[in-house]
Amino acid sequence: MSVEVTRNGAIATVTVNIPERLNALSADLLVELASTFNELAEDRGVRVVIFTGAGDRAFIAGANIREMAGMSRDEALEFARLGHALATRIETLPQPVIAAVNGFAFGGGCELALACDIRHCSTSAVFAQPEVQLGIPPGWGGSQRLARVIGPGYAAEMIFTGKRVDAAEALRIGLVNQVHESGDLIDEVEQLAVGIANAGPDAVRASKRLIGLTRGTAAQSALAEEARSFADQFDGEQQQEGMAAFLEKRTPAFAHEPGEHKT
Numbered sequence: 109m110s111v112e113v114t115r116n117g118a119i120a121t122v123t124v125n126i127p128e129r130l131n132a133l134s135a136d137l138l139v140e141l142a143s144t145f146n147e148l149a150e151d152r153g154v155r156v157v158i159f160t161g162a163g164d165r166a167f168i169a170g171a172n173i174r175e176m177a178g179m180s181r182d183e184a185l186e187f188a189r190l191g192h193a194l195a196t197r198i199e200t201l202p203q204p205v206i207a208a209v210n211g212f213a214f215g216g217g218c219e220l221a222l223a224c225d226i227r228h229c230s231t232s233a234v235f236a237q238p239e240v241q242l243g244i245p246p247g248w249g250g251s252q253r254l255a256r257v258i259g260p261g262y263a264a265e266m267i268f269t270g271k272r273v274d275a276a277e278a279l280r281i282g283l284v285n286q287v288h289e290s291g292d293l294i295d296e297v298e299q300l301a302v303g304i305a306n307a308g309p310d311a312v313r314a315s316k317r318l319i320g321l322t323r324g325t326a327a328q329s330a331l332a333e334e335a336r337s338f339a340d341q342f343d344g345e346q347q348q349e350g351m352a353a354f355l356e357k358r359t360p361a362f363a364h365e366p367g368e369h370k371t
Contacts, residue, residue: 127163168217191248222253238270
């Protein structure tokens with residue numbers, strides 16, 4: 109299968125599994141990935157999603173250039189829209205998404221990693237937006253998300269030159285949160301995912317939505333929405349359980365579904 113989904117309790121791992129092609133993305137694979145993330149969005153049993161690529165050579169080495177080379181303008185526009193739709197689906201997924209980047213994250217691969225909430229990588233990771241070397245600009249959101257994540261100056265340098273950024277530089281400029289040895293990457297990301305999964309699920313989802321308001325919502329409106337969302341949790345059982353557990357010096361037992369009680 110080109111896309112594999114595995115479950116470990118409340119954690120789902122989505123793996124692009126075409127290592128012999130460096131997990132490069134075709135139009136069909138974009139559609140398959142979007143369908144996968146759409147299904148996960150509706151699954152209340154999933155609290156965290158890990159997104160990675162099979163093998164140790166590439167997370168996603170970008171789009172399939174052989175497929176792109178013969179596209180007409182209209183076909184290229186549709187291809188760009190498929191990439192944008194997938195990146196937006198990842199970015200707006202109700203659950204947090206952690207990118208585990210092993211090896212190359214070029215072009216569309218870098219853009220999909222940028223759509224994730226958190227990025228961890230291995231020491232062998234290399235990031236690039238090399239589209240200008242193909243005579244095109246980024247097409248799946250790189251011009252916007254990269255500038256938001258690392259700032260317009262660093263983003264301009266990466267995009268205008270197509271330069272490759274190794275793991276150490278990616279950490280220095282804020283492109284990734286953490287760097288791990290290659291053999292430790294998935295274990296470290298899974299530990300992070302467990303920590304998120306053990307938190308109040310409604311509060312985590314609300315927090316992701318609020319962070320998303322930084323993209324295009326006026327600051328005062330976003331702050332007012334944060335206050336409302338904060339107050340909304342006081343009508344729910346998860347706030348009561350979380351605070352009771354704190355006061356009683358025990359681990360909270362959050363329900364898997366709104367209104368569900370754990371025994």
